[in-house]
Amino acid sequence: MAAPEGTTIVLKGGRVVDADGERTADVVIADGLVVGVGPDLSGERTLDAAGCIVAPGLVDLHSHLRQPGQEEAETIETGARAAALGGYTCILAMPNTIPAVDHAGIVREVLELGRAAPCDVLTAGAITVGRAGEQLAPLGEMAALGVRFFTDDGAGVADARLMRRAMEYAGGLHHAGRGVVLAQHCEDPVLASGGHMHEGEWSSKLGIPGQPAEAEELMVMRDLALARLTGTRVHFQHLSTAGSVAMVAAAKDAGLPVTCEVTTHHFTLTHASCTGYDPVFKVNPPLRTDADVVAVRQALANGSIDCIATDHAPHTQEAKEAAFDAAPPGMLGLETALALTLTELDLPVAEALALLSWRPAEVLGVEASHGGPIVPGRAANLTVVDLEERWIVDPSALASRSRNTPYAGRELAGRVRHTVLHGEPVVIDREAQR
Numbered sequence: 001m002a003a004p005e006g007t008t009i010v011l012k013g014g015r016v017v018d019a020d021g022e023r024t025a026d027v028v029i030a031d032g033l034v035v036g037v038g039p040d041l042s043g044e045r046t047l048d049a050a051g052c053i054v055a056p057g058l059v060d061l062h063s064h065l066r067q068p069g070q071e072e073a074e075t076i077e078t079g080a081r082a083a084a085l086g087g088y089t090c091i092l093a094m095p096n097t098i099p100a101v102d103h104a105g106i107v108r109e110v111l112e113l114g115r116a117a118p119c120d121v122l123t124a125g126a127i128t129v130g131r132a133g134e135q136l137a138p139l140g141e142m143a144a145l146g147v148r149f150f151t152d153d154g155a156g157v158a159d160a161r162l163m164r165r166a167m168e169y170a171g172g173l174h175h176a177g178r179g180v181v182l183a184q185h186c187e188d189p190v191l192a193s194g195g196h197m198h199e200g201e202w203s204s205k206l207g208i209p210g211q212p213a214e215a216e217e218l219m220v221m222r223d224l225a226l227a228r229l230t231g232t233r234v235h236f237q238h239l240s241t242a243g244s245v246a247m248v249a250a251a252k253d254a255g256l257p258v259t260c261e262v263t264t265h266h267f268t269l270t271h272a273s274c275t276g277y278d279p280v281f282k283v284n285p286p287l288r289t290d291a292d293v294v295a296v297r298q299a300l301a302n303g304s305i306d307c308i309a310t311d312h313a314p315h316t317q318e319a320k321e322a323a324f325d326a327a328p329p330g331m332l333g334l335e336t337a338l339a340l341t342l343t344e345l346d347l348p349v350a351e352a353l354a355l356l357s358w359r360p361a362e363v364l365g366v367e368a369s370h371g372g373p374i375v376p377g378r379a380a381n382l383t384v385v386d387l388e389e390r391w392i393v394d395p396s397a398l399a400s401r402s403r404n405t406p407y408a409g410r411e412l413a414g415r416v417r418h419t420v421l422h423g424e425p426v427v428i429d430r431e432a433q434r
């Protein structure tokens with residue numbers, strides 16, 4: 001239940017971890033804000049954080065919420081509830097809804113639906129009308145409503161001339177004094193066409209047509225060149241190959257204004273998972289090789305990747321029960337991303353949280369209210385995580401309306417105990433409050 005106005009809440013006995021460092025401290029919240037951080041603090045209501053870390057809420061740059069159009073797979077409400085249970089206080093909805101988020105009317109609809117959600121919901125706008133890759137969408141009218149992120153995700157913009165124009169257009173757009181970000185799902189549709197998994201050893205063995213790593217890498221290469229040409233800030237979504245992360249790292253070293261994300265599945269699963277022809281492992285970009293996973297993990301550890309994103313992509317059981325080549329790509333992510341990051345990556349907690357919280361908050365431009373630091377005066381968007389708690393992923397227990405997690409039965413360490421959104425505890429003791 002929302003704390004009545006004026007009620008003070010204390011997160012008691014935890015270890016505060018944010019971009020400023022770590023300290024043992026209680027955190028007091030009132031009227032949506034952090035009002036005290038220190039030892040032996042009290043409030044009218046106490047949420048136990050003993051043995052836990054208290055961190056800024058997580059921020060996801062890549063959530064498919066399916067509304068409008070595919071509410072049987074997810075809604076903004078169910079996706080946001082899954083996000084809150086996963087420790088997120090802000091998520092960015094992808095525009096590949098039906099119809100696509102490609103003009104002001106749909107932006108308004110999604111933002112309106114998001115207002116009641118147990119997590120801040122922002123939306124990305126499409127770069128092209130209908131995500132069809134032919135004509136630029138009215139980025140300016142969407143930016144005027146606060147859209148800061150544009151992508152045709154689900155597909156890349158194949159036409160280099162159009163992408164160049166999109167970069168030039170986006171480069172001049174501002175909202176509330178900030179520029180917008182042009183983001184790209186890198187996949188050359190011609191080279192990838194007909195491929196349902198990574199092209200390599202396993203696609204040959206299984207007889208499933210593959211898409212080569214080069215289908216992603218060619219578009220990364222091209223868009224780095226276009227970013228150099230136009231000077232526009234570009235964000236590379238869900239990079240999955242060793243070649244892609246190396247190119248983006250080199251471009252950053254050379255001073256290009258680019259950022260990138262990788263997904264949890266691209267550092268925890270490989271194409272070998274497709275052996276059983278189970279479409280739960282079908283995703284775009286596809287699961288890659290061991291060497292790619294190693295390269296992604298190294299890039300996460302050395303700081304050349306900015307963020308971990310979920311690419312939360314719910315699909316109905318019916319859709320995912322189709323044959324591998326007929327099933328849609330995508331897997332759930334919001335409820336498992338934090339635990340996978342903590343369990344699978346050998347990173348200090350603060351570095352894991354940087355990738356999941358404060359860096360994506362900066363990329364998205366929401367750092368004034370998300371991503372910490374946890375100090376008086378800041379918005380109380382927080383998550384409390386028990387690093388020791390071990391749990392087994394049970395698809396039937398997930399809050400998402402869909403069940404397509406590839407991690408069913410996997411034991412993970414680290415679980416969200418509470419999540420606080422603008423001062424309201426939306427998750428208490430692992431239970432969603434609304």
Ligand code: DOR
Nearest residue numbers: 064154283284313329330
């Ligand atoms: O696996 C994917 N699923 N990749 C995408 O790019 C789109 C997403 C979806 O919308 O299901």
